[in-house]
Amino acid sequence: MLDVPNLVNAQHTLLNKKLTRSEILKQKIRRARFGRKTVRIYRNHNFELMDPVLSVFGSFSGFEIETLIGSYDESMSFNEYSGERVDADVLWFDFSRFELKSDALTEFVVSRLKALRKFSNAPIIICDHPSVDYVDFNKSLVDSVKEVPDIFVFPISEIAQKMGDGFYDHDRASHFGTAFHTSVFLESARLIGLKYLPAVLRPRIKAIAIDLDNTLYNGVLGEDGPEGVRMTEGHRRLQECLVKLGESGILLSVTSKNVDQDVETLFSVRQDFPLRLEHLAGRQVNWGSKAENIKKLAEAFNISPSDFLLLDDNPAEIGQVVADIDLIDVMHASDDADITVSELNMFPGLFSFGLTNEDLKRSKDVIARKHRMDQQKGQSVAEYLEQMETSLAIHLNEADAFKRLCEIPIKTNQFNLALQRLSATQIRSYLDERNAFVVSFSLSDKLSNSGNVGALYAKVADDFLVVDELCVSCRALGRGIEDFMITRALDAIIQTIPNEVSGIRFYYRFGPRNQPAIEWLRKFTQDLIACESDCVKGDSSGLNMVHYPLNKFRSRLESYRKFPINVLLQTAL
Amino acid sequence: MNQTMGYKINDVENRIAEIFSEVLKRTVLITDEVLRENEPKWDSLANLEIVMHIEEALNVRFSPEQLELFKSKSSITLVVLKAHGIA
Secondary structure (H helix, E strand, C coil): CCCHHHHHHHHHHHCCCCCCHHHHHHCCCCCCCCCEEEEEEEECCCCCCCHHHHHHHHHHHCCEEEEEEEEECCCCCCCCCCCCCCCEEEEECCHHHCCCCHHHHHHHHHHHHHHHHHHCCCCEEEECCCCHHHHHHHHHHHHHHHHCCCEEEECHHHHHHHHHHHHECHHHHHHHCCCECHHHHHHHHHHHHHHHHHHHHCCCCCEEEECCCCCCCECCHHHHHHHHCECCHHHHHHHHHHHHHHHCCCEEEEEECCCHHHHHHHHHHCCCCCCCHHHEEEEEECCCCHHHHHHHHHHHHCCCHHHEEEEECCHHHHHHHHHHCCCCEEEECCCCHHHHHHHHCCCCCCCCCCCCHHHHHHHHHHHHHHHHHHHHCCCCHHHHHHHHCCEEEEEECCHHHHHHHHHHHHHCCCCECCCCCCCHHHHHHHHHCCCEEEEEEEEECCCCEEEEEEEEEEEEECCEEEEEEEEECHHHCCCCCHHHHHHHHHHHHHHHCCCCCCEEEEEECCCCCCHHHHHHHHHHCCCCCCCCCCCCCCCCCCCEEEEEEHHHHHHHHHHCCCCCCEEEEEECC | CCCCCCCCHHHHHHHHHHHHHHHHCCCCCCCCCCEHHHCCCCCHHHHHHHHHHHHHHHCCCCCHHHHCCCCEHHHHHHHHHHHCCCC
């Protein structure tokens, strides 16, 4: 049973502007929803000061962080790498210790990052240079790491700018093993633990369920009326912050114990609200349970309820929702909305290093989905697809879509067959190697262009086409075309293989949320996969494999010959 | 120069004893003397934790010379009391 008061207290302590080391270390949070994560630390100055506080921030973010701290490595030799698999690498370097000018430093650091990338598949987070004299280096670092997959810059220069002369503590450097002031470690641990590590280690929050009374504004709608609820400056900033999050691809929704008509009137009357009804992808306003409301919203958005963040001023409501939806993110809205804004800007799972077109289309796509479902009623799948003028584009080994190809295995949870969470380096190898393939597929219809909605990562081995991973975005599900998309994608690969394969092998894994993918595979292979309880695990990772004969695949392909979807094949091979 | 915040001797001694208890993970009373050379858990990292906790809790900043004196709880307490002008 989650201790909600403890969690709320931890939120206000850890996400608050003023950090104290003793208060941070007192927090005991036990909610490692995303399990243990191993983070290797390369460094040229003290990291041990950060370690215990990073652990606390990591706990709040849902991880049990285990750090492997290397020796002091002044020359970025990475000599201590010993081959163990880690979830992330953090390069905690004080670049002011390098006596190199900007250009030379850029060249050196980028060459070392490329060297590290050769033997580590994990996402890498690297600090930039604290000094304003190295603005050019910092800019070049950001530009240069785009050449190397899965490298992210932690802007310690922004902390340095805020702290000014207080950033360095040279007098005591020999005692502390670092020239940074000790308070730099608290702020860095907070940013790395709450923003940057979650951005690479967990899926981004997909939707926010927002309470109304005393959360979105000050007051109670049912008592104060639409004109009487108060829009403080803090609440205005909060609504603007939520709108920005919506524009970044997070679905906004309202869940409130009120009368729906009153809420409609509220938004109509209050033109001073930055958040408008059209920003909301859905709302559930009734006197029922908020957990049930969130489940309904999740169904409408075609995502899992645990992909939500609930923002609510009432800890009791928060407790009831968490009791029902175990893995959901929750945040307590403060009386002072400015506190809520600053905590929302720190909340783990909201920050993303870079947004794709698919992120930005998400809200429109969800609204379009509702229209599709309305149109689909009473029609067969074929009639509906023909009416919708659905088009499928299949892209074979398209290197230009690399960023999206890296995101898909990380972001998809429900239709994710093997849960391998492939790294950028692994995906690069599918693009570069002979007999390895990445097929992505894009969907559009007359209501919306959903963009890139899925990908399949495969290779030819021992006379078989082996599908290592298959992921489809929840935005593409529910139209009855998953089978068609995947069949055509597999055919696109088979057409390019010079020697005919004798069958297709799929890797799959039973996870807590990927039942849609498992069910699809069960039907596709006509029940050849084992039940979870009967499964003989090939290795300790829980990966299983099923073989699907080529002749059965060809029959399936033939059955789709007249399927009413336009297919465009684009290949880089 | 550190500003005094109206601390009394007892406040300082209490807080330092609490900090030693937290960092060394055992009960340390105001009246206990703790010597670094006799305390296995008082390693270099624990030493830095003690410094940071005391600086934060008691609004002091130890100079490099003062940090050299961190050999016992009593010597640290004396430095803090002097910094606040109450020793």
